[in-house]
Amino acid sequence: MNLDKEVKEMTKVRTRMLLPSLLVLSCFLVLALAAMPCSAAEVWSDNFDDGNLDGWFAGASATVVDGCLRGAGHSAEVLRPCNLSCGSWSLDVLDIGGWKEPYQPGLYVYFMGSDPDASLRTFYCLRITQGNTATGLKYIYAITKMDGSATTTLASGDGLERADLKGVLHHIRVTRSPDGHMSAYVNGTLMVEATDTEIASSESFRIIIGYDYAIDNIVVDDTPPLAVPLELLAVGCGITVVIVVIAVIAKRR
């Protein structure tokens, strides 16, 4: 047996020895991927295209205009029963202007909250306000908590600096995982995240909006957010495919 042949034979033997563990590893990866939630489970949604606020408890200044929820006064409040504590809350928000009008309250999305009549008030809220920068304007996103006695800011993050906020469309998605990790994405970009488990249950979904905003396409979904980022999932899939291909080639030799 010449040296070349010997090296080839040794490589073959080594690959064969490694095969069982590679196959077990790939099986684990495939099973892990299969266990990931992949189908959306909508709990409720409203696109306001029916022109009304049926299903909501709405303040007098809340209204529907052109298929969107609007606040006719300085601020409007809408609320509906919702017991979701893990999953996602999505909505589209169009900034329709009125920037720097007096009494502008921003936009508060209380994605988890106690019954408004409860003696002990609790909530987690995505608070969107506006701020000045050296050359323009920006949105400021914060996740806040009311634990029954005081409101605290768990985390906050700044949005992009812009010359003007009027006409900006945000697709907002807030997620909360079973371990209390909350993330707020704006047009797919993570803006703010925090982990808190003090409030474990919810009875209501509530929004307070100023007249600057038009809200549409609210979707509440109980699919737990992915514990593993999509990028890592893609890498996992890639590794599995490579391992399977190596296994097949080695077996055929």
Ligand SMILES: [Ca+2]
């Ligand atoms: Ca609509």
